[in-house]
Amino acid sequence: MNSVQLHEYMSRTHQRRKWVDRWMSGLLFLAALAALVPLFSVLGYVIWNGAGYLNWDFFSKLPKPVGENGGGMANALAGTCTLVATASLIGVPWGVAAGVFLSEYGDGKLGTIVRFATDMLASVPSIVIGLFVYTLVVVPMGGFSAMAGGVALAIIMIPIVARSxxxxxxxxxxxxxxxxLALGVSRWKVILRIVLRGCVSGITTGVMLAVARVAGETAPLLLTSLNNQYWNLGITGPIASLPVQIYSYAISPFDEWHGLAWAGALLLVLMVFVVNVLARLVFGTGGSGRD
Amino acid sequence: MTAQNSNSAVLQIRQLDAWFGQHHAVHGVSLEIEPKTVTAIIGPSGCGKSTFIRCLNRLHEEVPSARASGQVWLENQDIYASDVDPVRIRRKIGMVFQKPNPFPAMSIFDNVAAGLKLSGIRRRSVLREVVERSLRNAALWEEVKDKLTAPGTSLSGGQQQRLCIARALAVQPPVLLMDEPTSALDPISTAKIEELIQELKREVTIVIVTHNMQQAARISDKTAFFLMGDLVEFGDTSTVFTVPKEERTERYITGKFG
Incomplete structure (x- = not known):
């Protein structure tokens, strides 16, 4: 093959490679689109069905009995906030402590065991965690409570927070x-005051993602916090929450309740969405300890 | 090694050995460091010079599987004695690292004040005074005095390294260890640090590891040449660089190997 033939041959294959490249890029674009379709169809469907019911009453009123128009999910919204706050109060310090242990002392055998246990806990079905908390908290306390719901959500949060x-x-x-260490600072102070200080935004991001994750949990709450048609003050009694309220309205036979369930779903999706976006923004502000 | 020498030395290292797991990195090194001098540790990569100075503030042992044995006497105390807390030793022996490493998410002020703050000193007036003095000593004050609240990581590489020097000086250690402090810096920043070392030696004793033999010759009073974990030669810098006693030293400084 002389050099002229070689160049001809190369320009022919070049042409072919260009076409293959275009086709493959197109295919990848379609694949990316296919991955986005479910997300946007869920979002669109929830908006389509729920937006009409998302009015001031929804945020400010208690649920009404069947047959009466109006009513809202104010108590469920407040309940979800209470549950998530309780869960964070328990789960965040615990999860952060476990994560710091894994990072700073986790190279030994104990670390391997803890890491494995954390991963196992993360993959336990949430209904099982609900059952566990039912026997651990609900039965001894003599009834369903916001406390029990918070504990269940905290157990779900711990592995997420720990690993992030x-x-x-x-x-x-x-x-x-x-x-x-070279400044004559003891190891625990180095970890607490220097290392963690540099990771605050990163840890916050992990916590927010965990919050977004548990805010929509339903199964464990059915067995722990149950539901409540009225305002609930305190954490020792049953409490309403958005996911459980959506569930009970969605399985009811009434159109009015279906609409409210859609509105609840929309609100829940929006909350999770906002928390996720905020988490990304927090992480974007730097100070993650990297250089 | 006479008795008079031992009395004046600020650091006396006796039969120091260091290991990483099975690897014997420093072989029974003994040497004495005179107060308010600059001692340069030179030698090819992997000769144990960094490991050696990391033994002098017991930082070596913080690496998993690393250990050290021998004696290092500082102010009539063997820092390897069993009842000695390494944390207290490190307050007396400061360290500056190869890569500038200001604490992330801390201002310039907080970086310099960190050593004091974390040992419980909170008086704002004391901290301010120490921060200014340390930054002046590190020849950085004029450049940062109007932005003490800016993040330490916002400074240039050379400034960051001087910030790290200020941070080490703030706890007023009598000895300052420097592990290739200019190898990540450009020539102008390097010159500034070298100039600074000349100023600092009026107050503190400096032990500096360097890859750069010209640097050792420019700034040090004493030079120790390490090769494969052994201390080959130790003496006045002018002697080591002009009439070395050992052939291996001569071969290294004339660039025949390493």
Missing amino acids: TEEIVRLVPVHIREAG
Whole structure:
């Protein structure tokens, strides 16, 4: 093959490769689109069905009995906030502590066991966690309660927070820790005051994603916090929550309740969406400890 | 090694060995460091010079599987004695690292004040005074005095390294260890740090690891040459660089190997 033939041959294959490249790019674009379709159809469907019911009454009124028009989910909205706050109060310190342990001391055997246990806990079906909390909290306390719901959600949060914290804290380079130690600062203070201080935004992101995850949990709440048609003050009694309220309205035979369930679903989706976006924004502001 | 020498030395290292797991990185090194001098540790990569100075503030042992044995005497105390807390030792022996490593998410002020704050000193007036003095000593004050609240990581590489020097000086250690402090910096920043070392040696004793033999020759009073974990030669810098006693030293400084 002389050089002229070679160049001809190369320009022919070049043409072919260009076409293959275009086709493949097109296919990948379609694949990306296919991945987005379910998300946007869910979002669109929920907006289509629920937006009409999302009015001021929805946010401010208690549920009304069947047959009466109007009514809202104010108590369920407040209940979800109470449940998530309770869960965070228990789950965040616990999860962050576990994550710091895994990152700083997790290279030994104990670390491997803890990491494995955390991953196992993360994959336990949430209804099983509900059953567990039912026997652990609901039965001894003598009834369903917001407390029990909070504990159940906290157990779901712990592994998520722990693993995201571990990953973030591991990003802080060894030489930052050494600089702290070389200043004559004890190890626990280096971790708490220097390493963690550099990861606050990253850990916050992990916590917010965990919050978004548990805010929509339904199964464990059916067995722990149950539901409540009225305002619930305090955390020792049953409490309403958006997911459970959506569930009970959606399986009812009444059109009015179906509409409210859609509105509840829309609100829940929007809340989760906003928290997710906020989490990304927080992480974008830097200070993650990387350089 | 006479008795008079031992009395004046600020650091006396006796039969220091260091390991990483099975790897014997430093072989029974003994040397004495005179107060208010600059001692340069030179040698090819992997010769144990960084490991050696990391033993002097017991930072070596923080690496998993690393250990050290021997004696290092500082102010009539063996820092490897069993009742010694390494945390207290490190307050007396500061360290500056190869890569500038200001604490993330901390202002310039907080970086310098970190050592004091974390040992419980909170008086704002004390902190302000120490921060200004340390930054002046590190020749950084004029450049940062109007932006003390800016993040430490916002400074340039050379400024960050001087910030790290200020941070180490703030706890007023009598000894300052420097592990290739200029190898990540450009020539102008390097020159500034070298100039600074000359100023600092009026107050503190400096032990500096360097890859750069010209740098060792420019700034140090004493030079120690390490090769494969052994201390080959230790003496006045002018002697080591002009009439070395050992052939291996001569071969290294004339660029025949390493």
